[in-house]
Amino acid sequence: MTMLYVVIACGLLSVLYAIWATRSVLAADQGNARMQEIASAIREGAQAYLTRQYTTIAIVGIIVFIIAWWLLGASAAIGFLVGAVLSAAAGFIGMHVSVRANVRTAQASANSLAAGLDIAFKSGAITGLLVAGLALLGVSVYFWILTGPMGHGPTDRLVIDALVALGFGASLISIFARLGGGIFTKGADVGGDLVGKVEAGIPEDDPRNPATIADNVGDNVGDCAGMAADLFETYVVTVVATMVLASIFFTGEAAITLMLFPLVIGAVCVVTSIAGTFFVKLGTNNSIMGALYKGFWATALLSLIAIALVIVFWLGMGTEFQASDQTTFTGLDLLLCGVIGLAVTGLIIVITEYYTGVDYRPVRSISQASVTGHGTNVIQGLAVSLEATALPALVIIAGIIASFLLAGLFGIAIAVTTMLALAGMVVALDAFGPVTDNAGGIAEMSNLPPEVRQTTDALDAVGNTTKAVTKGYAIGSAGLGALVLFAAYTEDLKFFAANAQPGTFFDGVSVNFSLSNPYVVVGLLFGGLLPFLFGGLSMTAVGRAGSAIVEEVRRQFREKPGIMEGREKPDYGRAVDLLTRAAIREMIVPSLLPVLSPLVVFGIIYLIAGKNEAFASLGAMLLGVIVTGLFVAISMTAGGGAWDNAKKSFEDGFVDKDGTKHLKGSEAHKASVTGDTVGDPYKDTAGPAVNPMIKITNIIALLLLAVLAH
């Protein structure tokens, strides 16, 4: 268990890095008074929203905490609390830095691209390393407290239940934060664009648009805080599921070693991620994407070496492990599974860049389709979004087969863990986006020279692709992790059934998960409908929030005719406040859908056909939600990114296949704006929220088993 101290030390290292980087960011020049005024408006809006969001979630959280204490005891309830609080903290601190880095990035961009990139990326890296570091610390410290001072055995049910509850805490925050933040940011974006760009004919981030501060607030609460909560959850749930699997599959010393193994992978990768951040430097070709990729590939390579060293010196390359499902594998096999995890990550990045990058066929086909109008733009965008699911799915399928052949189900778990161990770096690339987006807005609103805006725009364009990449990565890990979560469920079920006292709930339970059992098909269909219904509800929510903003902005323009002439100041606060209330209100029902569905399905099938069939339907539901959720999420995030960049392709003039050049303001450009508007809630609200939705359904099912066994 000494390795546990190493893990905790690595976790603390990430916190130290965050403190150092925060100081370095805060030391930078804040720019002129106008810039600071705008930045403080954004900061206040973001803090007000996040405080309100977390207050609302806290009410739900307290209720769940009490229920968890009552049903599962103190250690599970406290685990839930730890997961929830740390998830919220990662989001809150990330946003805290991000709303301070934005104005400094704008000011630095006035000096050079390299300086702008440096501050923006450092800000992103703080969020990234806090996500990975706090997740690691949360799991490892709580695991240490339970097994050390409190003296429980590492494989005790109490410990397992407490860790699962910790994952549940992270999941619950995550679904609300993803969805609430997503509705806020896209409500502002859709509404602001429609009434500003389309009706009033003013550019994005024009200070005359009353929704413009809300739009910038949204970048921070949605793309930064929401995304951080999402990845925090994905990280925690994957590590916990791998530990649960290790505790069930192995016995004795091997169980403890392999329970620690995912934590150790996470720990060394936190260190390599920190190292990787220093590789992000603009080369002589001034390629921003190139600079970011240098950081990513350095991290990937260093991680590979670090994991290999861990296996050589700690696990043993040739050490044989035998799982209770009769799979045997060596340390080398696990290393190869790690390589598979890294390869899946790399391939998903490459595929996502192909589908969302300006230079490739998919985005160009959408630009071309814009030439014939709004309708064909949307048709082609939808076609790309549907098609974009195929290759990532094939990569995931290949990853499942390869890691399963090497080391069985536990091999798949290690592949996903390794994939997610890079989260620090991947989140850094993503959280960099909202900072540059904000920096551009601040430059525009405070009338900085156009070169500054050009620099921030260049940084922002890269953000579109990195955002799509992170989402593909998060949902891809869910696809690959599907089997791990399902295995945790089935193995738990077997464990409880085998250890059931006569007369207790699990006595005589024997579940048939075969596809020829109709209750399995029923579960698959029921799980399959969740991402669709959830997507529909969240798209509607964004539409409603956007319409509310349109009406508010129209009202301000009508009542204060001086706004458009620059004589009167718009009431930015009202738009922020209106969206805050709308987002909080709209996030509740869709968020509860994945929380309550597993319980409802289990309850109904239990009443109709008894417990065996209820467990079968519930289990199949977990896979059903992944089978459709994977495709829904990838299609939405990739499609949205492609639409966004198709619009961007008109900014420098798009040359169509007949050689005609279409500039900004042309009919084709207007058609591309429609696609971008549609893509907004697709890629930033509905799509990414599917990922926590999948996890929470799985976690609820695991907790249900624990409750029934209690």
Place this chain on the structure above:
Amino acid sequence: MTMLYVVIACGLLSVLYAIWATRSVLAADQGNARMQEIASAIREGAQAYLTRQYTTIAIVGIIVFIIAWWLLGASAAIGFLVGAVLSAAAGFIGMHVSVRANVRTAQASANSLAAGLDIAFKSGAITGLLVAGLALLGVSVYFWILTGPMGHGPTDRLVIDALVALGFGASLISIFARLGGGIFTKGADVGGDLVGKVEAGIPEDDPRNPATIADNVGDNVGDCAGMAADLFETYVVTVVATMVLASIFFTGEAAITLMLFPLVIGAVCVVTSIAGTFFVKLGTNNSIMGALYKGFWATALLSLIAIALVIVFWLGMGTEFQASDQTTFTGLDLLLCGVIGLAVTGLIIVITEYYTGVDYRPVRSISQASVTGHGTNVIQGLAVSLEATALPALVIIAGIIASFLLAGLFGIAIAVTTMLALAGMVVALDAFGPVTDNAGGIAEMSNLPPEVRQTTDALDAVGNTTKAVTKGYAIGSAGLGALVLFAAYTEDLKFFAANAQPGTFFDGVSVNFSLSNPYVVVGLLFGGLLPFLFGGLSMTAVGRAGSAIVEEVRRQFREKPGIMEGREKPDYGRAVDLLTRAAIREMIVPSLLPVLSPLVVFGIIYLIAGKNEAFASLGAMLLGVIVTGLFVAISMTAGGGAWDNAKKSFEDGFVDKDGTKHLKGSEAHKASVTGDTVGDPYKDTAGPAVNPMIKITNIIALLLLAVLAH
């Protein structure tokens, strides 16, 4: 086996009805010379397209025929031929009548709504009853030939394989016809609307638009012939799968009786469908939907009585049957399963009407969202399309559970069979749509008085909902039938494994279909990606065909400036010809996707992990394609219908929530046209083609088993 003669007699009755109704339609007034000229242009275009389409399919068909003969022998190859030829015949004859009924409906509408409805519906009923009748005749006559004159036992593998091959023939035609017809019709629609309505500012069906004849041709080849082939296939495959299941589950006399039972249900429902057509009469309230519903509900009620009589007098209410999976049930249980099938149909109709009808929340929310622009219209449309999947899925889930509780897997099969037994009536309601759509076009182009157009528009508006209903019905039956097809696969597999000679392929095969087998998850994911990829490819195909039309029409306008002034005649033929070539070219690759995928998946997994895992992945793939396909198809067809009717709601002026009225030509109306354009390929190309795609994947898997056993 005397019942088989009754079945054949009922099948012949439908042909007699079709002959009688055709005569009655052809006897009607064809209108003036201008109308006849236009109608003949549509007729020639449709015949030219269909001839070319079937010629192309014939090439694929002949290759498959030879392969089938070589691999499976003469009776299977001939079965394939029977299925293919009859499917093509149903589409061809339906279209043949439809392109003659259009002009007569236009002329009759000049007299009265009732007269227009009468001809249009009669034309639809011809297609409908030929679909059901020819499907029934094909299966029953070939079954009779095999078991009577040729002396094979009804449950012989040779007979089963021949019936499955018959289903395959129907499927293969269906996927090509659905997709080719869908690309043609929507390419014309999208392209024609964009360049006509949006750019040139001329109304739909304006004779100055060179794409207008192509648009009307498309209604016939896509919505009539394509849809007929699709439902023919659904009917045949369901009946055949139920017969296969009966032959495996039961032995002796019970096997023969229960193999005949689905045919008998089909037979009596053909008679009740014919009876139902006479209930379609305009009431005093002039409600067209009411008249159609009268016909549908009369058929449903009569069918229920007829099936009850069949069970009382032939099967026996109290007769007990015992399946080899230990399920026992009585005749009464089967009757109740039939009731469930009818209830599922009824509920899907009600739900589809809710989601696509002008008077309900979903469509009104899209109309309202159009007020704030193109973007919000599309967002809300997508939200409705996603949400619209939930209730139908729940109905299907309930249907599966209820019929399974009554009579096991065979009960589910009987529920689907009963559902599809109404196909004659349902197709009649649908095939009525393109006739009225064409009638409106002819009225417009030949300058008939506006009242005529009003009458045909009223008929056409109803067609939007009935079209959405038919698609929901077809895909719903696929969802409910999923288990039947999967059961046919697993039971076949068990049969071959149990009867394998040592050393043959099936020797020692024992497949684990449990969800905890990673190869099952791999299969689910692989199946899940097919509807997405297929949808993406077919949307792209429509976009490309539409863009080609836009360019062609722009060219004609440019080269013949007299067209817009009405001095020159556009070259309609070129647009038809261009689309014909485009549609045929574009349909090939997506159509081959579901045909080849099962073979590729089986082959790859076989090489990696051996036969057991290959059979597991292939089986799971069959369910995966249904789990995502069901939702993709419902969301596309319902969403498209809702967008279409949201556009229609502006034609009489849409009053938004602030009381402002938006008329045709307003900005809100233009936004609604964008949604309609997007919805076109969604609802008429990609969405409906998912249904034959699902079936063909399943049939190929069954055939693969037969080939491997051979």
